[in-house]
Amino acid sequence: MTDPRAPEPDDPALDVLAGEYVLGTLRGAERQAFEARLAREPTLRAQVRAWEDRFAPLGLAVAPVAPPATLWPAIERALAPPALAPAPRARLWDSVALWRNLAFGAGALAVLALAIAGLLTVPLAERGPTPRPAVAVLVDDARQAAWLALANPAGTRLELxxxxxxxxxxxxxxxxxLIAGPGEPPRSLGLLPPEGRAIEQLPVLLRPGATLAITVEPASGSPTGAPTGPVVLSGTVIATDGPPPRPAS
Amino acid sequence: MLTPEPTAGLLLAVGRGDRDALAALYREAAPHLFALAVRITRQSSIAEEVVQDVFVAVARKAQSYDPSRGTAMAWLATITRNRALDLTARARRTTALDDARTGRLVDSDPDAFERLAATEAGRRLRACLEALPETQRRAIVLAFFDGATHEEVAARLASPLGTVKSWVRRALIRLRDCLGHD
Known part of the structure; x- marks a missing residue:
């Protein structure tokens, strides 16, 4: 096949690096640095693509192994909510294992959040079809729901x-x-008394896919402006726009 | 051996939002992708996370599959490998390469070689791999097929790390020259 973005043959070192990336021997920080370059350099992407094509038959030569029966239901759960952004992963706070659990359970949690929002019959509707109000259920390490976060449709106000x-x-x-999205730094929304509170003006708009987290800090709050204590509760913000859209056919 | 045509058809249906097609795609492709993910991550729980991430991504972005690029299975295998390598980088690997399972390398597993011979591209790759010096070929196969790092390849082949790195680089150049630039 002829690819108009075929790599320039005059950069052999870079092409070998692309080969190592596809081969899998580029790991850790080297791999991340390479991926950052990949995002910027179309020539490099073409080189990676060429290597992927070269090695593809080997990837298909593995003897199949049946995955556990629980995997497909887990995928269906993960796909259940509409427009749920991928849960943030280790990139945010690498040391906190909670994020991984969050990613695993995001689908089920979304369903739970919708159910709770419905039960409370919250006066969320401030009219206007879009944007819609968002909710998040904050759960602990054992995945027990402890806080419900409700935003107004504009995403400017939050009630806990x-x-x-x-x-x-x-x-x-x-x-x-509040972690507004993947790669965003955590922004403090202030201390949270046990009885809850409303935040009238959020520092950034709350969008579905954002993450809310609660940490344990000194009595006057984090001294650094960044979380210093353990994450005890967290949840992903989802839109409350009813059942998933029907697939277009 | 999976035939590429039905997979591509399923993938196109998934791209139109057909959830039944996704289920069918899972039945067809998941054992394959799970096997790949297990080989690289060496932990079933992480391999499951990999396959889940792949299918969730495919359900949302099946449109990004470009049929002119190659078979749908190859595309799925590529994104599975990438995800497995990404997650493996973050998780601490607890299983050593030198366990019983890694006795089944492509160069010592006639079934795998048979599968490689099932397509024209596979036969070309096999011929090019066979043309490599033994150590280079084993380094490539260990790295790609078993998700081995440079360090693991060096331990496995009882060779210095620097030597292994240069084998890998030379093997890549030879493979590229053998397989072509397209």
């Missing part, structure tokens, strides 16, 4: 309602954080 009473350790406080 306690679903069960949780108190921070003595002398400490809960602090609420």
């Amino acid at each position: 309602r306690a679903l069960k009473t949780l108190a921070p350790p003595a002398g400490r406080a809960f602090e609420l954080w």
Whole structure:
């Protein structure tokens, strides 16, 4: 096949690097640095593509292994909510295992959030078809729901309602954080008293796919402006726009 | 051996939002992709996460599959490998390469070689791999097929790390020259 974006043959070192990337021997920081370049350099993408094509038959020569029966239901759950952005992964706070759990359970949580929003008959509708109000259920490590976060349709206001009473350790406080999207830094939304609170003006618009998290901080809040304590609760913000859209056919 | 045509058809249907097609695609492709992911991640739980991520991504972006590029299975295998390598980089690998499973390398597994011979592209790749010096070929196969790092290849082949790195580079250049630039 002829590819108009075929790599320039005059950069052999880069082409070998692309080969190593596809081969899988480029790991860790080297791999991430290469992927960052890949995003910017079409020539490099073409080189990677050529290597992927060269090695493709080997990738297909693996003897099949049946995945566990639980995997397909998990995929269906993950796909259940509409327009749910991919949950943030380790890139945000690498050390916190909670993020991985969050990614696994995002689908089920979305369903739960919709159900809770419906049960509470929250006066969310401030009219206007779009944008829609968003909700998030904040769960603990054991995936128990503890807080419900409700946003107005404009995504400027957020209300936190306690679903069960949780108190921070003595002398400490809960602090609420908003991660607006993948790769975004956590922004403090202030301390969170056990009875809940409303935040009238969010520093950034709350969009579906954003993450809310609660950490344990000193009584006066994080001294650094970034989370310093463990994440005890977190949840992904989802849109409350009813059942998933029917597939177009 | 999976025939590419039905997979591509399923993928196109998935791109139109057909969830039944996604289920069918899963039945056809998941055992294959899971096997790939297990080989690279060496942990079933991470391999499951890989396959889940791949199918969720495919359900949302099946349109990005370009049939002119190659078979649908090859495309799925590529994104599976990439995801497996990404997640493996973040998770600490606890399983050593030198376990019993890695006895089944492509160069010692006649079934795998048979599967490689099932397509024209596979036969070309096999011929080019066979033309490599033994050590270079084993380094490539260990890296690609078993997800081995440079360090793991060096341990496996009882050779210095620098030597292995240069085998890999030379093998890549030979393979490219053998297979062509397109």
